Amino acid sequence: MILKIFGVAVVELAVYAALRRTHPEFAVLTEIAAAVLVFLFAADSLGELKAFFDETVSAAGTDPVWAEILLKVLGTALVTQFAADAARDNGQSALAEKIEFAGKLLMLSLSLPVLKALLQLVAAFSNGT
Amino acid sequence: MDIEIIFRIAAVGLIVAVLNQVLSRSGKEEYTMLVTLAGLIAALMLVIPYISTLFGYVRSVFGL
Numbered sequence: 001m002i003l004k005i006f007g008v009a010v011v012e013l014a015v016y017a018a019l020r021r022t023h024p025e026f027a028v029l030t031e032i033a034a035a036v037l038v039f040l041f042a043a044d045s046l047g048e049l050k051a052f053f054d055e056t057v058s059a060a061g062t063d064p065v066w067a068e069i070l071l072k073v074l075g076t077a078l079v080t081q082f083a084a085d086a087a088r089d090n091g092q093s094a095l096a097e098k099i100e101f102a103g104k105l106l107m108l109s110l111s112l113p114v115l116k117a118l119l120q121l122v123a124a125f126s127n128g129t
Numbered sequence: 130m131d132i133e134i135i136f137r138i139a140a141v142g143l144i145v146a147v148l149n150q151v152l153s154r155s156g157k158e159e160y161t162m163l164v165t166l167a168g169l170i171a172a173l174m175l176v177i178p179y180i181s182t183l184f185g186y187v188r189s190v191f192g193l
Contacts (some may be wrong), residue, residue, distance in 0.1 A: 002148050008132055015139045023165070026142030028174045035177045037134065043186050048191050068192060075191025079184075 001045075005038050028090055035086060069114060073107045080106075141172045143181060 012034035019027040050071075059065040080103025088096035144169030149161040187193065 008135070008163070011132060012135055015135055019139060022140045022146050023168075024147070025169055026138055026172055027164075029169075029176055030138045030142075033134050033138060033176050033179060036176070036183050039180070040183055041188070043183070043190075046186075046190050047186045067130045071191045072193055075187055078191075079187060079193075 001041060005041050007023055008034055008037050008041070031089065035082065039082070066114065069110060072110050076103055076106050076110065079103075134179060138172045141168050141175070144168065152193050 012030055015030050016027045019030065053067070053071075057064055080100055084096040084099045084103070087093075087099060145165055148164045148168075152158065152160045152164065
């Protein structure tokens with residue numbers, strides 16, 4: 001599988017170099033297509049990881065809401081990284097910063113319930129002593 | 130789900146390059162921009178299904 005990913009990367013670099021001078025917009029598109037392809041190759045094994053993750057979470061017996069939030073934050077981080085790198089690679093560093101800032105805001109808002117629960121826990125402790 | 134999408138986009142790029150050459154040689158420079166835009170849209174139409182499958186997959190795994 002890694003050989004496939006390596007193959008896609010090498011071919012894409014060659015095509016990108018060829019197209020960069022005459023038509024940079026098509027070069028960018030091949031770059032995005034290659035990024036998507038590489039991730040799709042890697043995504044096959046993602047399903048098993050998710051099944052294992054669900055198993056361990058249910059075995060641990062904790063409230064599945066936390067695992068859900070964890071996965072959501074992970075997913076947002078992944079997609080934000082994907083978009084920001086694509087933008088930064090083509091010289092749009094300002095756009096990349098904005099994408100990352102929006103991603104951070106989303107992740108923070110997603111993890112709000114966790115922070116609340118933590119604060120309640122701390123408050124309960126301080127009342128106890 | 131394979132590597133030929135990169136070749137397809139490269140092919141669209143090359144076709145647009147050739148067409149632009151032909152157009153500029155025959156004196157119709159104003160059409161080169163249109164041909165480039167058409168090529169760009171065609172290439173986008175090729176990439177978007179791949180991106181949608183990827184995001185569908187991410188949505189299903191991460192529950193976004």
